[in-house]
Amino acid sequence: MIGAALQALASHWRRHPLQLGTLLAGLALATALWSAVQAINAEARASYARAASQIGGATLDVLEAPGGPMSRARYVALRRAGWQLSPVLEGRTRLGEEQVTLLGLDPLTHPPLPAFEAAMQADQATLAQMLTQGGLLLASPELVSALKDVPGLPPLRASDSVPPGMVITDIGLAERLLARPDQIDRLLILPQQPMQLTPLDQLAPDLQRRASRAGADTARLTDSFHLNLTAFGLLSFAVGLFIVHGTVGLAFEQRRAMVRTLRALGLPVWLLAALMLAELLALALVGGLLGLGLGYLVAAALLPDVAATLRGLYGAPVAGGLSLRPSWIVGGLAMALIGTLAASAQALWRMLRMPLLAAPGLQAWAQRAAQGDRRMALAGLGLIAAGIAALALIKGLIGGFALIAGLMLGAALLLPPVLAALLGLGRHLTRGPLGEWLWADTRAQLPGIGLALMALLLALAANIGVGTMVSSFRLTFTGWLDQRLVSELYLTARDDAQGAEIARWLAPRSDAVLPIRAAEFTVQGNPVTVYGVVDHPTYRDNWPLLDRTPDAWAQVNAGQGVFINEQLARRADLWPGDVVQLAPGWVLPVAGVYSDYGNPTGQAITALPALLTHARAVPNRRFGVRIVPEAVPDLIEALRAKFDLPASALIDQAGLKSRSLAVFDKTFVVTGALNLLTLGVAGFAILTSLLTLWSLRLPQLAPVWALGLTRGRLARLELARSLLLATFTALLALPLGLALAWVLLAVINVQAFGWRLPMYLFPLDWLRLFLLALLAAGLAAALPARRLYRLPPSELLKVFANAR
Amino acid sequence: MAGLEMGANLVAQEAAMLQIEDVSKTYPGARPVLQGVSLHLDAGETLALTGESGSGKSTLLHLAGALDGFDSGEITLAGTRLSGLDDSGRAALRRGCVALVFQQFNLIPSLTVAQNLSFHARLAGRQDPAWIRDLTDRLGLGELGARYPEQLSGGQQQRVAIGRALAARPALLLADEPTGNLDETASDAVMDLMLELVRVSGTALFLVTHSERIAARLDRRAHLSGGRIA
Structure with a gap:
């Protein structure tokens, strides 16, 4: 009995190989991106642990x-x-x-x-x-x-x-x-x-x-980075599961007649449930294994960039090679199984509760989904409200991510009702039979393609949100570099003696020689680098202060005050007017707070004499040199000749800025890659939805064709329909993406890195992404449209056959 | 209407609305469905085509409606030879001259009853609100205009399908087992309505049916057996 039932169930997949391929591809993509992120995280954490054990005496x-x-x-x-x-x-x-x-x-x-x-x-x-x-x-x-x-x-x-x-x-x-x-x-x-x-x-x-x-600092500092990656992995996983949910839902609906027959023939419902569950788990295993292989390749490709990011951003030691860990394999497969069950639970439950004599109905599947619009809208609003409440109640990084999850999932659930309303509006504004039909038919298609559009919405919003965050960061960072890197030349001597000699030599040959001297202190249990500066307009005129007391510079130059960076200010909750203890017996009022992007640790600035009083053996090897920019090349030549300095010891302002920007750009290579991959998965979701819905479309298109439209025109209308839906989705993704960007800049960045960035808007980037979304939707719709265009009339006529 | 304006295809045949001459059709990998079939239908005339299942009745109806191509012979519809038409020409002919009613109704599920009724006429550019109102009343669909097809009974759906077909005042109405899904009472009612409306609008009717009783109500009948007119 079991063998016969299994054979009957499996026959569906033999008849619908494309559906099977779609299901496996959805599972593989979901598992792949999640597993890739997990592999990267595991490798990085293993490197931290190794570093901690080496540093010794942990x-x-x-x-x-x-x-x-x-x-x-x-x-x-x-x-x-x-x-x-x-x-x-x-x-x-x-x-x-x-x-x-x-x-x-x-x-x-x-x-x-x-x-x-x-x-x-x-x-x-x-x-x-x-x-x-x-x-x-x-x-x-x-x-x-x-x-x-x-x-x-x-x-x-x-x-x-x-x-x-x-x-x-x-x-x-x-x-x-x-x-x-x-x-x-x-x-x-x-x-x-x-x-x-x-x-x-x-x-x-x-x-x-x-x-x-030892090691704990690295782990703590990089936790936020790994949390970001994990969030991206989860987003991709969810997008992949949308494909699985849609495909399994349709497959189960198409098998209702078969299930009814099997039950009528005497197969107990519990056995049927067990067989269908086993079938799903077997498919999940195959999809999961495919996903693990794909995930390994993605992780191996991304890991060198992640390692470079972690080194550049946190100084965290991460090897560029990837090793295969059993825990990663087990974890990836478990996610594939759990994801499949989560995505299929509703369809399986509905199938098992179906009355024995219920008629099969593909149309009913679409209608039921449409009836759920109101519930979805309420659930969506509820999720967004829950996200906002989570941020208010939990606070911190977890609260921020809860807000993002609430916003994204809530908006995804709101998408079908909002699209339905827009399509209804379009229908009311249209005159002419074809236009009316196009709007109405597009509305009727929503339940089938809604999940894929949700995936597209999430991918586009993530792109806009993360893109706005990165571009805002870059713009701010570039401006900040201009403020911070004011000296025309930066040099590093071999030792203090040479440093002193160079400073003496430079004095008559430059406008100013600004020593860069620092010592390590501990503030509230965290390491803080305290810099000592000389009294010079270079600092007063350019230093990027976010907040200050009225006589801030006078306080600092007199050694009676200290500037602290934003990270330290937020972490220790120290603001102008507060006092900070830098060392036993050395307490100074906070005179200002300055932005200090890219630095994970605390930093402070006071007068150099004050620093030298409280710190011993402060190295005197690094200097900023003020000089007219045209004289920099000759000065570099002269310094090299006189002091035998290596090329790396002398770097001009432009070189330092370009090096800093290169590190910055490298930092977000992985984010960009994950963004593109997520968008690719969403495009694939649209393609699979359209292909899966193909069998449902013909009965809807054939009557219109019979009434006098050519297949070519219908194919063009099908393409237009996909572009219309993608356009609406992309337009709705814009406010969601901007909301995401605001959360990333105002909540996540502050919690993860300790700095808050201003938000800038980049309409040209949106236009590029909008066109990319249309291209993805157009490409996804092109295959079914081409199929329709080339479909023999005899296939369309089967719709009218009396035997149907 | 490009197809209708193709001079090469225009042949003055005032009497015959539909002329089928020695038409054969074979689907790939199957035995011939139609072999040298010939028949004609005059304007305003009604013709019933009967035959066993698989005898090729529906195929002949589809060919007559410019829905599919044939291998040999010629079909002339409202003076236009179908063999010379491309896809666009066939589509234009379907929009302008022909209307179809199927056993499965094949209404457009996303449009309301009222929209379904006027759809073909508007597509053909021949919307006549007074005629559509008249049709709606005669078909008893006045109360159902805002409903969707899925909210109607089978008989109601078929009445909408007939209304949609006749709203465009086609020269030829093709009906494939239009009452095959209905019980006897509903079937009679639908046939009464269809024949009355065909008469009122001067439309020729080419109807495929299994039912001798229905076939007997039409002007003429032809029987198809093994792909040939018996």
Whole structure:
């Protein structure tokens, strides 16, 4: 009995291979984009975890000096007092053409590191070599191959355990490479300590003890980025499920007669339900596997750009390669199964509740959907209201995404009733039989193509919203760069001594030499970089202040006030007039808040003398040079000749701006790619809907053809109908997209990155997207229209056959 | 109306509204449906075509209505030879000269009864509101104008289909088992109406039916068997 029933059910798919293909394609696309995003996220998080384990002592407390590094003598004194500590020196430096994070450790006292252990297992002499004069640099295989031809470097050893972009070495060698002799950034407090030690707060009251957050900062900072990606993955998944929902709904309706017959022949309804469920799950498995394969390819293609984004935006170490994780496969298949069940539940439930003698009715399927318009409109309004309420009640990033979900899904549900109203209006305004028929028939088609149009609405709104956000960001960023990068030339000396020498040499040859000096502090438990500036009009005239006290610059230049960046202001809720403690005994009023795009961490600015009073060993290697722009090339030449500076140490304003913009643009490559993919899926949804509805269309078109319209004219009208619906959908997507952009700029960005951006409008981008939507809809409609145009009259006449 | 104006196809045949001469038709991969069929229908005349299922009745009706092409022979409709017409010419002829009534009614589901009634006439550019009002009254559809086809009974739907067909005052009405879906009472009522309206409008009627009783009510009858006129 089961075999016969299965054979009967499967015969539907044999008769409708296109429908089967559509169903599998919908499932595969939904799973693919979701899985691709998950693969990217998993790879990135694995890289953070690897980085955290390498940085070492992730579970150990750390001793730090507020305001800068401590001296080696300090470490020696604490060791002599009996404390078991391990010194760490860490900094960014350039090796050859590579910007790397150099981590200097003491191999004898540092807790075991996977990279050390792997190197030791491979070669017992590693430790000895690390301690000898020549030293040894441990790096990822990719970095080793990039550095192998750099002259003057110590021997390199590749280790898979070292995160990308990081070099681990002995602290002595790190001192030399970072040009920071006799300095230690932090001391790891080892777990095994002798009894009856003098407490650290007595031995070193000026040092701060804190639990290590190694890796946690990266994870926290990048959480918002991954949440954004996940939201996009979910959107694509939902768009794909629209295809599945539409196809399964139609397939079930077309099988009503068969189901009725099977039940009349004695097949129990529960068995029928089980067989149909099994059939759906088998299809979900096949579609899911196809989607996983496709998702892997998409992820592999996008991961290098994501890695570049994470490095550029957060300095997060992410490898560019993708590995196949069992959890990813299981997760992707589970999503495919859950998605299929969710998309099919309604159709399955309706089928099982169908009375045995109910007549099959394709028309009824469309009519039922139309009757649901009012319910859909109410549900849509309810979802939008729920989203707004969620933001008010939950707040934060989750509240923001809840608002986006409510807006998008609510608007999608509102689309069919709104389109129906517009088509009704068009019908009232039209004179002439063909026009009336076109509007009325288009209205009648809505239930069948509504889901695909919802997918198009979501894809277009996402494009407009994200596009407006990115373009607004870019415009703001460009203007901000003009304010921030005022100096005509920026240079970095090899060390402080050379820095001082260059500053002296430059003084008579330039309008001003502005030192760029900073030290690390901790504000409310978060790292903050405090810059010291000299009193110069360059800052007063250009610095992009968002909010300020009346005498802000006077306060800051006198060391009696501090500017903080927007991120710190929002995170710590500090605004002009508040006071901020930068270090024990160093409390300053906030004189202003400035925009600081692209920087994930807190930043502050005060007078240089004040900084030097509270921070030790503030490097003096970087300078901004004010000079007439025409003189910059000659000055660069002269500096190179005089001080033997590498090309990377001197960069003019234009070069720095173009480099910054390149990093910015790279950041949104992935967003753009996901946008396009989502739009592609929506276009595919329209195509599949039109093809699936093909069998329903002929009985509606044949009478009009018989009354005297050519097939060519009907085909053109079919094309026009799709373009009309796409036009309405695109026009409705515009306000939704702008609402999405506002939420992204005013809620999500503030929560995720700590800055709020002004919103600009880009009508030319909308026009381009509008044309793209019409092209997608036109292409999707072209295939069925061509089919109609070439359809033999005998096929159309079958509609009138008495045997139907 | 381009098809009607094609001079090469215009042949003065005042008497015969429809002239079918030695027409044959074979669908690809099937045996011949029609083999050398000839018959004619004068203006205002009514003709019943009977025959077994599969004898080719509907196919001949479709060919006469310029809905499909034939392999050999000639069909002349209102003086226009169909063999020389392209798709546009055939469509123009269907709009201007012919009207069709099918067993399945084949109304346009997205239009109201009133819109369905006037649709063909407006398409043909021959809307005559007084005639359509008259038709509506005679067909008893006055109360149903705002309804949609799905809200009507089978008999009501067929009355709308007949009204739609005659609203354009066609020269030839082609009807394929127009009462096949109706019970005897409804069938008689529909036939009474159709014959009366055909008479009033001076339209020729070419009707395909299985029913001897209905065939007997028309001016002439022809029987098709195995693709040939018996």
